[in-house]
Amino acid sequence: MFTFQCKRKRCPYKSFNFSPFPICENGESYQGTFSGFSVEIQDPVQAQSLYDNGCFGKGSKSRGGPASGDADETLLLGLEESCFLAFYLEVLSIEDLSGSVMDFQAFLTAAKQLNERFVENLACYLYLKSKNWVIKSGIKFGGDFLIYKQSPRLYHASFLVTVQTPCDVDYYQSKNLKGVQRVAETSDKDVLLLRVAQAGDVSRPEHLQEITVTETIVRRFNYSTFVQSKQQQ
Amino acid sequence: MEKKTTFSNCLQIIPKTSFLRPEELITHRHVEFEAHSGGLKRTQNEVSAAELEELQRAQDSLRAQLSVPRIERLGGRALARWQEKQQVAEVIRKDGKFENFGYSNQGKLYLEYYEALFLLEVGRLQLEYYETIVSVEQAYVLLLGELESEKYEHYLVYSALSRAGYIVVKHQPQRLAQPAVTSEDCIWALLKAKVQSQPVPEHIKDSPFYTLVEKRMEDVKDIIVSQKIEASPVREEAIDFHFDTQKRKAPAEPSKEPATKRAKFCPTGQSLVDQLKNETSYAKFEKLFQKFDIVQLEGKDYTTDESIDCPLKITFDLHLHNEGFKKSSPKAPAFNVIILPPRFDFPHHKQISNILKFHTAPLLVVSVSESKQIQAFLYHIS
Numbered sequence A: 001m002f003t004f005q006c007k008r009k010r011c012p013y014k015s016f017n018f019s020p021f022p023i024c025e026n027g028e029s030y031q032g033t034f035s036g037f038s039v040e041i042q043d044p045v046q047a048q049s050l051y052d053n054g055c056f057g058k059g060s061k062s063r064g065g066p067a068s069g070d071a072d073e074t075l076l077l078g079l080e081e082s083c084f085l086a087f088y089l090e091v092l093s094i095e096d097l098s099g100s101v102m103d104f105q106a107f108l109t110a111a112k113q114l115n116e117r118f119v120e121n122l123a124c125y126l127y128l129k130s131k132n133w134v135i136k137s138g139i140k141f142g143g144d145f146l147i148y149k150q151s152p153r154l155y156h157a158s159f160l161v162t163v164q165t166p167c168d169v170d171y172y173q174s175k176n177l178k179g180v181q182r183v184a185e186t187s188d189k190d191v192l193l194l195r196v197a198q199a200g201d202v203s204r205p206e207h208l209q210e211i212t213v214t215e216t217i218v219r220r221f222n223y224s225t226f227v228q229s230k231q232q233q
Numbered sequence B: 001m002e003k004k005t006t007f008s009n010c011l012q013i014i015p016k017t018s019f020l021r022p023e024e025l026i027t028h029r030h031v032e033f034e035a036h037s038g039g040l041k042r043t044q045n046e047v048s049a050a051e052l053e054e055l056q057r058a059q060d061s062l063r064a065q066l067s068v069p070r071i072e073r074l075g076g077r078a079l080a081r082w083q084e085k086q087q088v089a090e091v092i093r094k095d096g097k098f099e100n101f102g103y104s105n106q107g108k109l110y111l112e113y114y115e116a117l118f119l120l121e122v123g124r125l126q127l128e129y130y131e132t133i134v135s136v137e138q139a140y141v142l143l144l145g146e147l148e149s150e151k152y153e154h155y156l157v158y159s160a161l162s163r164a165g166y167i168v169v170k171h172q173p174q175r176l177a178q179p180a181v182t183s184e185d186c187i188w189a190l191l192k193a194k195v196q197s198q199p200v201p202e203h204i205k206d207s208p209f210y211t212l213v214e215k216r217m218e219d220v221k222d223i224i225v226s227q228k229i230e231a232s233p234v235r236e237e238a239i240d241f242h243f244d245t246q247k248r249k250a251p252a253e254p255s256k257e258p259a260t261k262r263a264k265f266c267p268t269g270q271s272l273v274d275q276l277k278n279e280t281s282y283a284k285f286e287k288l289f290q291k292f293d294i295v296q297l298e299g300k301d302y303t304t305d306e307s308i309d310c311p312l313k314i315t316f317d318l319h320l321h322n323e324g325f326k327k328s329s330p331k332a333p334a335f336n337v338i339i340l341p342p343r344f345d346f347p348h349h350k351q352i353s354n355i356l357k358f359h360t361a362p363l364l365v366v367s368v369s370e371s372k373q374i375q376a377f378l379y380h381i382s
Helices: A042-051 A080-087 A104-114 A119-129 A174-186 A205-210 A223-232 B022-029 B049-066 B113-121 B135-143 B150-163 B183-193 B208-226 B232-263 B278-285 B286-291 B349-356
Strands: A030-034 A039-041 A075-077 A092-095 A134-137 A145-148 A159-164 A188-194 A213-219 B078-083 B088-094 B101-106 B108-111 B125-131 B166-172 B316-319 B334-339 B363-370 B376-382
Touching: A030 A042, A030 A080, A039 A042, A039 A188, A042 A075, A042 A134, A075 A080, A080 A104, A104 A119, A104 B049, A119 A134, A119 A145, A119 A159, A119 A188, A119 A205, A119 A213, A134 B150, A134 B278, A145 B135, A159 A174, A174 A188, A174 B208, A213 B349, A223 B316, B078 B113, B088 B113, B108 B113, B113 B125, B113 B135, B113 B150, B113 B363, B125 B135, B135 B150, B150 B166, B150 B363, B150 B376, B183 B208, B349 B363, B349 B376
Parallel strands: A030 A092, A159 A188, B078 B125, B334 B363
Antiparallel strands: A030 A039, A039 A075, A134 A145, A145 A159, A188 A213, A213 B376, B078 B088, B088 B108, B101 B108, B166 B316, B316 B334, B363 B376
């Protein structure tokens, strides 16, 4: 049976009370501005609340959540997470720089210009999010996402996720896969390859349900240690 | 060494072969040479006297190193003859145990090229080709072929895994035979025939257990009908019957095993990262989670069109030493090995799931890099 690492961090947040989603009461929603690069939350209370409930975004002046205490620190939301908050969870409204509210179609067009594989990434984001993972950017380890149990404050990431489309096979090149595998392994992570089957025309949030995903985990296997451990039994 | 006898007529016997003293044997077995260090690496000839002298010295030390008489055990070596046509080595004389090597055909034991080369390298085989003894160096060319082929990589993997302590055998496709009929099946078939008047299937009727079970059932019926409590004959028969099943059950076991192994190692159609759904936070927000649970895992698909263009094949099966491996009736292997030659892409999900459809053991992808390094990878797929 396949098992994976969920290593707890040595940290002071022992009784960290978290909720996986920000909940909006009375139909209120968070306000974000699409800056052409990411979605910024200006209001410090909203920013803190978004980070505390589900660990969304990153403080503009901090490594993790907004923690500098500066009045001008904003919360930066990635493309996938802001799209998820706005159009799937429906707790965020995104405005562009001119102040008009962006709908799904407009956001998608803008996001696709920044990242041509945005739809595939979004599909994987939703896939993992629906399985209760906390998803952060994986750029630090050379992948698309890092996924955490509960919160990055409490646990180390369990997987480095790379998103693939059937047409790009670069990931399966021996040196690339071995490279990413080594990077992940030194920090006790597994490489999770998510292969997204053809994203057709997506113009509404629910169109994503036609997309399917396959999972592959490739692990380095120490064959000599394995056989020695078996012989000792 | 000379042996002198100092008897009356002073007869001198000189043996034909010479023998070394034990101390000499030990010193000769482990002659160590220190590599001559020549400073920094140079890439161009200077053509100076000093350089020529240095070259000469290097060559002399290499010659000295290579011309040391090697001491090896004479016995403990099997003899085999290389059959070029079939590309196998026929074992002429066995020495020691050969239980994990070779295959028998018409009473003769044959070794595959990688087995022969491996045994030759570890000094357990003397290979002959047209009545001449083949050196290890010659064997490389003879057995692996002069042209570049996958044979060298296969040999490297074979040798590395064998040395690591696995039993490596050529991959045998699993027979997709029906599970052998057990006495239990016979009992159920008979019961169905008696109670529901269903006909007994032919393959159960053919089973060696069938007549036994039928007879026993009749006996039991007689006892119940006549209400006689005659314990002794029944018990005797029961014991008899028990022995019988045990004897015949043994070969049936390997074909039964895959059923459980498959469930264990091949969770096709199941996500590998579902575990967090058991958290309390998931239960609390389940409705919300389900709201956006719209991207689904690709289910099992039984299209076989892609199996044709998959260049990767299972080459070896790995068995463990302490699991009682038998050449004649191998159990389900511990691993199936796919060899990934240099510059080949790793197999992706579809290729792996296509292979796993027919196989039950975990897949080990062994990659041989351009520098001939060997690294194994284990695949887990949804």
